Amino acid sequence: MTDTYIRGVGMTRFGRHTGTYATDLAQEAIFAALRDADTRLDEIEAVYCANVFGGMILGQVLVRDLGLKGIPVYNVENACASGATAVHLARHALKAGEYRNVLVVGIEMLTQLGGGTIPLQRNDDKTELYAQAGMVLPAVYAMRGTRFLHEGRGTRADLAAVAVKNRAHGALNEYAQQRTPVTGGEVLSSRTIADPLTLLQCCPSQVDGAAALVLGTAPQGSKPVKVLASIVQSGIAESADDDILDAEITARAARLAYEQAGVGPGDVGVVELHDAFTIAELLYYEALGLAGPGEAVSLLHSGATRVGGRVPVNPSGGLLAKGHPLGATGVAQMVEVAWHLQGRAGARQSGAPRIGLTQCTGGGIAGVDHAASSVHILGV
Known part of the structure; x- marks a missing residue:
């Protein structure tokens, strides 16, 4: 092949x-x-x-x-x-x-x-319970955030810290929609969208981009970027007692991607992941193997996922700061990672990573974790 x-x-x-x-x-x-x-x-x-x-x-x-x-x-x-x-x-x-x-x-x-919020599905589809109930994605992620806090896996300040990090990264990115750094206090005091998520913990819904x-099939330039793995998975029907914090579809896609690329989480030097809401980034740390079970908050506060850290996560600013024009997001993640692998990321560049990962989920439908999840691994 x-x-x-x-x-x-x-x-x-x-x-x-x-x-x-x-x-x-x-x-x-x-x-x-x-x-x-x-x-x-x-x-x-x-x-x-x-x-x-x-x-x-x-x-x-x-x-x-x-x-x-x-x-x-x-x-x-x-x-x-x-x-x-x-x-x-x-x-x-x-x-x-x-x-x-x-x-x-x-x-x-x-x-x-x-x-306004992005509609999940056609509300005239009688089989789609989320749409019938008027469910929107901020509410779905707010339920995850509420459970995260209830289990003592983190605090409201920990959720806000994700937005602080990614908006600081976005301030370095000329392509980002939101380029103003924020403090944890500003994040927590911004308008509540779906408790515990506040406005600055949600990706902006008014954004255009390409x-x-x-x-x-032929390498280009002195430092060609190779697609080492490309995985797309769909959600599996859940039972009533499934863990709302278990990002199963992303963990499954990541496992297959690591196998296909012949690398492990410890080899990854830069990550762009689907942080549509702050709680998502913490859950995906663990699903992608960047942190062990229950260790996401510790990884965040260690500084490892900041620009300049061991494995910068969302150096572009992520969806929270760069923005989330849906069809463009997965492609833009790969643009950012390619720039980092080639040493072309400017003020956001952290060392000389050789392996990068992108992760993007999609679709909120009743009865599954997500409708789709993709993981790509790139290397030089």
Whole structure:
């Protein structure tokens, strides 16, 4: 099977892009990735477009004006894991020898939804209990946070410390939506969204952005980034007594990714994970094997996950500060990790990591941990 490399990366600033069309935003990221890959547009043999709320055939709309001559365009929707899933599918085609160079682009214009929380599922689906009950993701994660506090695994200040760390990282990132450092007191005193989660512990819902990768079967540059593992898993139906704090789908995806890459958690030098809410980062420390059971808070306060620490987590600012334009998130995580592996992360650079990991979950549906979870491991 053919090896797969990230040949070039590009992304836009995440934030409110009022008056900008999705086509313009996506093409900004696409051309940045092509320049970075030193690849011509006519060398691209297929396009994978990840998006959640943009409607049908968005990929074809985005590339219509690029002059591509009828090549395959694949539209991928898998909730927040859409971008990562698009990379997963593109890698399969490359490894099978179907293509030599492909483009993956993730794009989302959440400001067009008009604000508020992101809907989980169609509320006219009588089988989807979350939607029928009016459940929203902040409430789902708030239940996890409440249980975390109830079991004595951490405090409200510990949850706030995640936001303090990631917003400090975001202040270093010119692509991040939120670039203002905050204190623990400011996090805790911000408006309550779903107790115990306050406003500054939730990723912003009004954000637009795009990110792109050129993937290929030949290495590019003096420090090529290889895709060592690509895993996508779906949720398993839970029983009534399942632990709400057990991120089973992510732990399963991580275990398969480590096996596929032939590395372990101790080899990872930089991580971008799905911190849509502060409690999520702490749970994923343990699911990814970065911390042992019950040791997530200790890992956080040790400084190991800060920029400059042993294994920086969300040096981009994560979803909390960089922003979470759904279809773009999984791709943008890989852009950030590729920059770190190549020593191109600027003020966020921590040493010279050789292995990086991205993790993205997606979809809140009743009866499973998550609808989808993806883990990718990159290396130089």
